Amino acid sequence: MAALEPQYMTILKKVLAVRFVPFLPPLLGNANSTNQAAKQLSRAFSAFALHKLLDITPQAAAASVVDDFNDKGIDAIHYHEPSETLYLLQTKLKESEQFKQEDALPFCEGIRLLLKQDFTAFNENVLNRKADIEGALDACSHIKLVVPYTGDGVSQTARDALQALLDDEDLDEERLVKPVEYYAAADITRDLLAEQAYPPVHTDIALQKHAKVENPRTTYYGIARLTDLVALHMDKGKALYERNIRYFLGSSRSDVNKAIKATLRDDPGSFFYLNNGVTAVCDEIELKGKNPSNGFRKFKVRGLSIINGAQTVASAAEFVAQHPGSNIGDAKVMLTLIKAPADGPFGKRVTKARNHQNPVQTANFASLDENQERLRQEIAHLGFAYHYRPEAAATGPQAISLDEALRVLASRQDDPRYAVWLKSVPARLANPESVEYQTLFPATLTGVALVNAVLCHRAIRTLVVDYEQKAVARSQEKLIYRHAIHVIIGVMMKRLRQRIGAAATIDAATIPGLISQPLDQLRQQTFDLGRQRLLGLGPLAYFRNQGSVASFMAELMETHFMLAADPALPNLRNINTAADAYPRKSLLDYLSSKAPQL
Template identity: 45%
Template sequence: MTALPTNFLNILRNKLEKEFVPHLPELLNKERPKADQDKKQLSRAFSGFVLHKMLNIGIADAAKSVVDDFDDNGLDAIHYEATSKTLYLVQTKFREREQFDEGDAIRFRSGADLLLGQRYDRFNANVQCRKDELNNAFDEAERIQLVVAYIGTGFSAHANAALKELIADEDHHEFGRLQPDVAEYGPDKVQADLLAEQSVGVVNDSLRLSKWQHLGGHRDTHIGVALLSDLVALHKKHNKALYERNIRYFLGSRESDVNKSIQETLRTAPDEFFYLNNGVTALADLVEAPQGTKANKLLRLRGLSVINGAQTISSAAEFVAQNPLCDISKAKVLVTVIKADSEGAFGRSVTRARNHQNPVSTGNFASLDPRQEELRRELNYLGYSYHYRPEATPRNAEVSASIITIEQAMKALALFEVDSRYPYWLKNEISRFQNAESSEYKSLFTQALTGAQLVNKVKFFRFVRDVLSSNAVATRGAEGLFYRHGIFVVAAAMAKKFRNRVNEADVLKQEQINQLLSIPLDECRQHCWDTARPIVGQGRSVLTFFQNQGNTVRLLDACMATTNGLVQSDAYQALKNVADKNEAFPQERVFRYLTTQAPQI
């Protein structure tokens, strides 16, 4: 097992410091150096975090269950859950590069054995002050559960075996109440729970259908007619959460003729709405139909997500809000509810298929990639709002420092790739990066990409874009047009010199970006223009020049060689003379060499 990735470790540390440490019992030994105390506090807070997530209890209550201190006898947290009559004994290991090993398990086993024997005198004051509470818990508990939590590289087999010895000991006085398996809470669960915190919420609600039909078989499906007013009520109650897996959010009636038509029908002929509308399709994790008849059935829905028909419901909701006196009670719509996990493979395939009938762009389908939602949630922790549904992008996205769009992300990420064709495609064939099934898209949004890296690359792109745009406005003739149309060539050449910086674990401050890039970018810009001047704008349109892939690749090669000081390099010249038909992209060896040899800022 891999350890908790650094980007999520940073998020976790920040969360522990801000939310859990203030609620912890005071440290018993405050004579230790401050660095040791701070490190211990994070470790203690992690125990509270584990209980908070595993048992769904409040942060304060979870923190109060922590007994970890510099002398804790192998137990880090103790919590009794009255509803399940389960006593939880927890040991955590908050070290990212270490495995929960046999030594850790033996200490835990020893401490658990002493506590099960109610030898409170062998523990610190955090345990002793809870003596009465723990005595009551031992009297009431029907189950005792050992919990091992860690952020490192795994839970070793030897450690597991050491704890199993305690559980399997038939002579032990707690044999029978000790649960047969050790509950494990590792890096994958930590990451999943952190991401889950930034979800838009789960919609659990009910919907009444008339003329209801149940189609069983391979996919449990419910079909019927719903009052549009009932769907509007769901919209008002749950807002965007109702459409979380929809490809698009509401466009607004001003921006869509379809939405204007929907609202006009509601205004003039609501009883005709059913015949003029394609209907609504939704997915739900669980569908129950316990009440009513086929003529009038109430469905109970868990994990509801409207995957097709958001425009219908949202347009109607907007109409009702703007026209409160209009009666839409006669408006009805055909509804199909399919039992399926909206985030699973089948749910995504249904969403894709149902939306192929609509005028959606290739870029919209990127919203079905779970990676996009993971990045949105991670960026929320970093203070950035990430929008991966093009039509749902805020109007101020281009001028807001805290908003990142998927198009900005695509452009920024592509600049740091080695492929010589990417600057040309960014200028002329951006759709290559918008198709979630394409190799170009997959090369950008990898599992290895962290939120901090994405933010840093977007900040880099914005800085270069703004500087070159200013130069384009201030400079006349071919040079100004070069900065306008050749922006991706200059930015790609510059990006290779900044790749170490953007891949750091933390988000770079804008002041750092400005200071680090200002002079090197000006030098790179000038080198690129000096290289381009003899061939760009000489008897041809600058735009036409950059609309040719061969021109763009050759210019990028020359610009990178010049700005990296490699024009006279023997290795560079030797690679240029090697022709290989098996290369993945034009001059692959050359560009890989230019990239690896780029001096870092």
């Protein structure tokens, strides 16, 4: 079993320090500040596990920690009254180490002493809770052993030691629950990401003149009050549109949204006839009672997600907020409810088909990529907001849009064609079904790597744009900086590969100082090489040509990375395999791999 990945370990330690450490019982031992900080995180991990497993508050979880010297291998003791279960935990917050026999044996010893109610060997954290623990031992119906760990598994000898304890008839303790519960890296990752996930929407929906389709999917359709959907929008926010390809774009950016608001203002009774309606998918639909006075039937819906019509509902909500005295009670809308998991193949198919009828960009369908939602959740833990769906509020230094992510990730590729595509056909990269998009967003891409790449890209781009602005107007130098910007950024990003791939986010304030000198050198080298190459050819045309850019980047990297004397280069220059995706691939891949790291 794989250990907790470094980027999630970084997130976990941050959560432990902020959310649990302040509520832990005081440390009993004397240790230096560095060791104390590490010990506190280790203790807090027990509280984190209890918090996630039992859905108790961080304060209650932290109060259950007894981890310190003389804890006899027991790191936390918690009585869960609703289930009448006494939880005993031993945790291991190590980045790669297994939970071993040497960890399990003290835990087994501590459990034996605790079951005998022999407290003489325990520390003050246990002794201070002696009465509560004795009461829990008397009242509990179950005693459950839990081993949370972040390493790469549990050794067989450790499992055998714990199982021997559970099978020991001499203990005369039938309340011990078999088997031991292990809380591993996959569970930790799942629970960390879930913190940033939108909660499922469970609600009641009222439909008038409804009808039902049984096959192949249970579907209800009918007339809904727009005010009901507005109220749902106000209550649930973005969670209501978790599977929609776009969030609200704002009425100022959409003529359609302006028209929706105009109809609500001038003729709400005609809204039903002028609107295409709303489509939603859900996990469950249950038919409930009917109001005989108005013919509305109530439906209990679980896991609701509006997949088409977000602009309709959000525009109406914006109108109501801006005109609190207005009356849109006469406004109705056709609502279709399809029983289908939003993240399943059919749900995605419906989302795509329904939205193809509207003027949307191909890139909007990236919202159906599960990888994008994972990245959003990871990035939220880092203090940034990743907006992979178009929306009006995607601005500010902490915001990262899908468009920016595409440009940034393209600049990290060894393939020189990405620099050309950024210049000439950037939409090619945004199609979720394209090879290029899938290359940019592999399942291995981490949220922290994307954030770090964005921060580096922003700093480099700012300096290159400044070079262009300071160059003489209408000069060749100015045009080279303008049209070779993707080449320059691509070369410099290769020198930041290790920093981008780190498990923690880069301090953005340090990047300009780190790159200014080598980037200025690269600027001069780009200009010098440009003057040699651009004989009778304009910079715009040159840097939109794949062959020209591949040749230019190869020579620029050789110069900037100081590889002219590299003995491997003469042979690589002559390799041109027909099966390669682009000319000089072997040479460019080799040069990229040799980028000296800053």
